[in-house]
Amino acid sequence: MSDRSTSSAASAASAVSDAQIDEAAALLDAGELVAFPTETVYGLGGDAASPAAVARIYAAKGRPANHPVIVHLAPHGDPQYWAEHLPADAQKLIDAFWPGPLTLILKRAARIPDAVSGGQDSVGLRCPSHPVAQRLLDAFSARRGGHGGVAAPSANRFGHVSPTTAQHVRDEFGGAIHVLDGGACEVGIESTILDLSRGFPALLRPGRVTPREIADVLGVAPRLPDGSDATAPRASGTLKAHYAPSTPLALLPFEALESMLAEASAADTRIALVARVSRAGAWADARNVHFVAAPEDPHVYARELYGLLRALDRADCVRIFVEKLPDTLEWIAVNDRLGRAAAAFEANE
Numbered sequence: 001m002s003d004r005s006t007s008s009a010a011s012a013a014s015a016v017s018d019a020q021i022d023e024a025a026a027l028l029d030a031g032e033l034v035a036f037p038t039e040t041v042y043g044l045g046g047d048a049a050s051p052a053a054v055a056r057i058y059a060a061k062g063r064p065a066n067h068p069v070i071v072h073l074a075p076h077g078d079p080q081y082w083a084e085h086l087p088a089d090a091q092k093l094i095d096a097f098w099p100g101p102l103t104l105i106l107k108r109a110a111r112i113p114d115a116v117s118g119g120q121d122s123v124g125l126r127c128p129s130h131p132v133a134q135r136l137l138d139a140f141s142a143r144r145g146g147h148g149g150v151a152a153p154s155a156n157r158f159g160h161v162s163p164t165t166a167q168h169v170r171d172e173f174g175g176a177i178h179v180l181d182g183g184a185c186e187v188g189i190e191s192t193i194l195d196l197s198r199g200f201p202a203l204l205r206p207g208r209v210t211p212r213e214i215a216d217v218l219g220v221a222p223r224l225p226d227g228s229d230a231t232a233p234r235a236s237g238t239l240k241a242h243y244a245p246s247t248p249l250a251l252l253p254f255e256a257l258e259s260m261l262a263e264a265s266a267a268d269t270r271i272a273l274v275a276r277v278s279r280a281g282a283w284a285d286a287r288n289v290h291f292v293a294a295p296e297d298p299h300v301y302a303r304e305l306y307g308l309l310r311a312l313d314r315a316d317c318v319r320i321f322v323e324k325l326p327d328t329l330e331w332i333a334v335n336d337r338l339g340r341a342a343a344a345f346e347a348n349e
């Protein structure tokens with residue numbers, strides 16, 4: 001993140017007053033919903049220990065009841081309160097990456113309602129690093145004797161593009177949801193999800209914390225998602241179709257896009273092209289092509305991705321073509337999100 005954007009985010013976070021934090025914590029305590037910023041995306045939060053509050057999250061999003069949500073903990077929260085057992089590997093990862101964009105899937109403690117887990121015996125836990133999220137979680141946890149947790153999937157309608165600004169949340173829900181505005185999210189895509197509930201590490205959703213970084217801490221590489229792990233627990237954001245804009249999106253190698261671009265350029269319709277400048281060539285200036293230069297750096301691409309997709313929905317284009325990115329671990333998280341966004345439209349191909 002640039003110094004300028006870091007400064008902007010810090011300024012937005014500091015503009016959230018203690019009174020606003022206390023008001024939001026009181027709403028959570030009363031079973032209401034609050035949208036709040038994390039370093040990844042904005043979350044739609046409710047009391048994780050209240051099945052009624054969690055049900056409000058599902059209803060607001062239109063989320064399937066069997067699709068689990070992640071419990072967000074305060075910096076001094078106790079993951080052992082929520083988990084049946086805290087494996088040694090979990091503690092190593094907590095020490096290395098919390099607060100931060102890593103969610104751990106653990107066996108759920110018997111005292112925790114299964115609403116947050118979609119009926120499974122596991123629970124997803126993470127501690128966000130965004131200062132507004134931390135202040136809110138601290139305030140709510142204090143109201144619950146130090147054991148308050150906030151269930152919070154992304155603050156958008158289910159399957160849609162996740163929000164990375166407070167305005168994105170308002171665009172989704174209008175004034176129906178109380179929103180804490182902590183500026184733009186630094187990471188821009190959802191947390192890495194690592195399953196430790198079955199005795200070995202398995203990556204369920206890629207994110208900013210990479211498989212290589214996890215392997216460096218654990219001394220063993222996590223199992224990567226390849227579609228063959230039939231015993232994996234369900235986890236947030238792992239359905240085949242997800243993170244989709246309203247405008248149909250196709251993700252293909254640039255060579256496979258060229259014939260489609262030629263057809264669109266010759267027609268009286270406007271299409272969007274998202275590609276790195278080094279690949280786009282003459283198509284960047286082609287007739288009827290709305291070109292967006294994609295970042296060359298995977299972290300920057302991730303941070304800008306959801307805002308870009310939302311902007312393209314307003315660009316009066318009939319279709320979005322996106323260049324498939326390198327099939328490497330550095331790009332695994334961005335390729336994951338783009339692949340799921342494209343999958344939402346593949347049935348209509």
